[in-house]
Amino acid sequence: MPLWLSVYAFQEIALSDGNAIELRDVVKAFGDVYAVDHVSLQIRDGEFFSLLGPSGCGKTTSLRMIAGFEYPTSGEIMIHGREMSSTPPHLRPVNTVFQSYALFPHMSVEQNVAFGLEMKGVAKADLGPRVQEALEMVRLTGYGARRPRQLSGGQQQRVALARALVNHPEVLLLDEPLGALDQKLRKEMQLELKGLQERVGITFIFVTHDQEEALTMSDRIAVMSHGKVLQVGTPTEIYERPSCRFVADFIGETNFVEGKVVESAGGYATIETADGIRLRGCSARPLSSGAAATLSIRPEKVRLLPQGEGSAGDENALPVRVERVNYIGSDTRITVRLSDQRTLNAWEQNDRSTVDRNAYWQPGEESLLVCPADNALVLTE
């Protein structure tokens, strides 16, 4: 880490109790539509934090309020402990990487990167070295004299990063910056961005609708829907312990079985489906009997037993018939049908190498689907 960054980071931590950004009960209304609906968040210093959700969930509006392009209808936005809800964007110590990059087309790459420093009144003599340092950081040394339109999408993306980071922002805001790149470049940039963030140690707030991207890169994720934050947590917490049905559904794939709570104790809850099947799963909080609830279990966490193994009376065991078998190389993805016409998905890892068709499930086979209670979650809403 360059010296200026470590000194900088040290000062900021001293200033702010470890929170780079804090949103306190922030509301943004456009007419009578609540784009952001009473959101409170604490984003720690040096963290790679993602705002994840479908389009229209309020993640971009939240980011724009931190940048200062929108002002909250009510609530407070603190940047390193300073209240900045109504500070105009050019006076905030944050910088943004825009989805469209928003590079200045009439300036060279160097002039683009130098722009922020010039606005701050950095001496002409210091501009050159700092611009070069920033271009080096994003591996664009030698491209300084080019115009943005002469660069590829990935290169423009890196210029946008350099243009923001050269200002030593306290927080870097990234608005779906990888959205315009093709799949392969996207994967590369994900790793590069994460590496860069670890090197410079600046807090990154990353807006994305791509759950895989968020899981790969983030220290913590806030999942948003309809202007509200549904859950904040590490990637494993979000995936393994989703707090509600929406989060379980939005992140990864899962099977849902609906029912009513019949028993709840000791971190577990049992539901009963309309046709009388009882299923047990983890439950973070005690649930009242009779309440509507859903059992969620990920397809890679269920097991399909061949006929003759286990019995229908075992806990969380459901007699099923194999409906469809999808071989995709690393896994085999199997859709099974319950007696009442509902279907569930089960993924089996192909850990043995064989071309023998009989080694795999066949459509029409009878089977027992087991979802271990520790792998299943009982969710309300």
Next chain:
Amino acid sequence: MALDTLQKQRRRSGRLRLAGLLGPGALWLTLFFAMPLVIILLYSFMTAGPRGNVIWQATFGQYAALFTKDIYVNAYTRSIWASVLTTLICLLIGYPLALFIARSPQRWRTPLLFLILIPFWTNFLVRIYAWQIILSNNGLINSALDSLGLPTQTLLYTENATLLGLVYGELPFMVLPLYASIERFDFTLMEAAADLGASRWRAFLRVMLPITMPGVAAGSVLVFIPTVGQFVVSELLGGAKVDYIGNLLQRLFLRSNPPNWPLGSAMAVVMMAVLMVMIMLYFRSTTEEDR
């Protein structure tokens, strides 16, 4: 060999098509643009006859008169100064106006542009006469001042009235190219500039103005050129008290007794030369940044 013939044929038909496309335009421009221009250029080096005729006797006398007699030198400077002022005022009014229209909701833009164009439905002369009615000593403004007990002002037949009329007449020609340019501008760039620490004004000067400069240049040229040669506004609103190039030209060709076509031609040639130099300089200064 066969291939060679085919290529030749193709080339010939290509040439025919080109001649067909360019022919009418070229013919028109030769007859009605190049020929008159050559005639004017020839006349400017001839001698004026006593009955308004042109004597075919070569001389630089017309040009010598233009550059030495105050009446002509003053007319040039006055016309150019008035045009510079008109262009600047049109720019100062037109840019915010074009910006406003470009930033209006999509469904309002066409109606607003339409409003800018509505004056063109009425003859320009008629609209200038209307300004006479507004500005005259017992016109709209002075009646209003009078009824409020305020002293009336001499508005009509002043140089400011001329300027007003010029700005009024030329403003649409400034707004339209500016609108086209601003409407295409990506306003995310203004957010990017603000994000990087630029105040609104600095973001405008460093980002928006340079990027919309083609619109500024186009609008300025469209306003500047006709203003240099105008004579109607300075006569009807300025009262023909002072001479602009357009007034002198009109007089030399049509009104003076006898008319002096050689001198008028020389005057037109110098005007064209001055305009060409100024426009070249202007384009160089505005396009340099985006090379």
